[in-house]
Amino acid sequence: MRLLLVEDDVMIGESINEALNGENYAVDWARDGRSAELALANGVYDLILLDLGLPKKQGLQVLSEYRQRGGMLPVLIITARDSMADKVGGLDAGADDYLVKPFDLDELFARVRALLRRHTGRAQPVITYGKVTLNPAIHEVHLDGQLLSLSGREFALLLSLLTPPGRVRSLAELEEKLYSWDHEVASNTLEVLIHRLRKKLGTNFIQNIRGMGYKVSLESSVS
Numbered sequence: 055m056r057l058l059l060v061e062d063d064v065m066i067g068e069s070i071n072e073a074l075n076g077e078n079y080a081v082d083w084a085r086d087g088r089s090a091e092l093a094l095a096n097g098v099y100d101l102i103l104l105d106l107g108l109p110k111k112q113g114l115q116v117l118s119e120y121r122q123r124g125g126m127l128p129v130l131i132i133t134a135r136d137s138m139a140d141k142v143g144g145l146d147a148g149a150d151d152y153l154v155k156p157f158d159l160d161e162l163f164a165r166v167r168a169l170l171r172r173h174t175g176r177a178q179p180v181i182t183y184g185k186v187t188l189n190p191a192i193h194e195v196h197l198d199g200q201l202l203s204l205s206g207r208e209f210a211l212l213l214s215l216l217t218p219p220g221r222v223r224s225l226a227e228l229e230e231k232l233y234s235w236d237h238e239v240a241s242n243t244l245e246v247l248i249h250r251l252r253k254k255l256g257t258n259f260i261q262n263i264r265g266m267g268y269k270v271s272l273e274s275s276v277s
Contacts, residue, residue, distance in 0.1 A: 055078075055080070055100045055101070055170060055209070055213065055214065055231060056079070056080040056081075056082070056098055056099050056230060056231050056234065057074060057079050057080070057081050057082070057096040057099060057100060057101050057103060057219075058081075058082050058090065058093055058099045058101075058102045058231070059071060059081050059082065059083045059084070059103045059209045060084045060085075060087070060090040060093065060102065060103065060104045060105055060108065060113065060116070060130070060251055061083065061084075061085065061086050061103070061105045061107075061211050062086060062105060062107070062108050062109055063146050064085075066155070067083055067085065069094075070103070070132075070159075070162070071083050071164070073159045073163075074166075077163055077193075078178075078206045078207075078209055078210040078213075079166075080210070080231065080233050080234040081230055081234050082099075082147060082234045082235050085109075086099045086108050086109045086110040086111065086117040087109070087110050087111025087115065088107070088110040088111050088112060088267065089110075089277045090102075090104070090108070090111075090116050090117075090181055091111070091116060091120075091225070092112075094120060094125065098230040098231075098270075099127055099129050099172070100127065100128075100131045100170060100173070100231070101127060101129075101130065101166060102120075102127055102128070103130050103132050103166075104116065104117060104129055104130070104131050104132065104149070105131075105132055105133055106131060106133040106135055106140070106144065106241055107133065107134070107135070107253065108249055112212060113131070113133070114143065114144065114147050117131075117144070117147050117148050117149060118147045118148065119120075120148070121147070121148035127148045128150045128151075128170070128172065128173045129148060129151075130148045130149070130150065130152075130153060130165055130166065130169060131144045131151070131153065132155060132157070132162070132187070132244075133152075133153075133154065133155060134154065134155045135154070136154045141218060142277070149166075150169055150172075151165050151169060153165060162250070163191075164191070166167075166178070167190055167191060170190075170217075174217045174218060174263045175218070176217070176218075179215050181190060181213075181217070181218045181219075183216055183247070183270060183272070184272045185197055185198040186216075186259070187270060188209075188212060188213060188216060190213060193209055195205075195209065195212065197254070197255060202254050203254075204254065205250075205252075207247055208247055208250055208251055210231075210232050211228065211232060211244070211247050211248070211251065212251060212255075214228060214231045214232065215228075215260065215268065215269065215270045216270060219269075219270050220271075221267065221269060221271065222263050222267050223265050223267050223268060223269065224266065224267035225245075225267060225268075226246050227267065228244055228267070228268070229243075229244060232244075246270060248260055258271060259271060263276055
């Protein structure tokens, strides 16, 4: 999953960015409202974390204009503004949730997971697909009840393929979901990750749809 963090405070931004990276999210960090607008034009994100007090363009204006343009991504406001009027204004402008600084990182992670579930139309916190279960909260994957050892990238790739399961994703789309601006991706990186997942989940669990990309399939076999 790829997130856009919009935060002008360097210390706070670095802390949130590092913490989200540790949760296997790819994060792009914009430090002002204008940069946020340019980033949103790319259309590659799954969720926006938005501060309100931004240079060049205020966060509330960024949010309002994004919604007016038809932007549908979930938006979590993260701000020090804690008055009821600010909360009501942020939610009425189109935010999906509102979190007041300072906050606990575990609460931030939980709210992000909840918004992503809602955005993908999934009510249950654990994803179950055939014999595979994936728990985003604790970063665990089980195959037929057995815990698998997956790297952070393998976990992130599997999560992307399972939200929603059965959807065909191109290599370019998968790269966009797994890697942020500051990561250079080698030409065969995704193929290597897919090969590793196939070894752990079954050779047919991830299918190559010729000319289109990859999708998960229930026609899996452990090898």
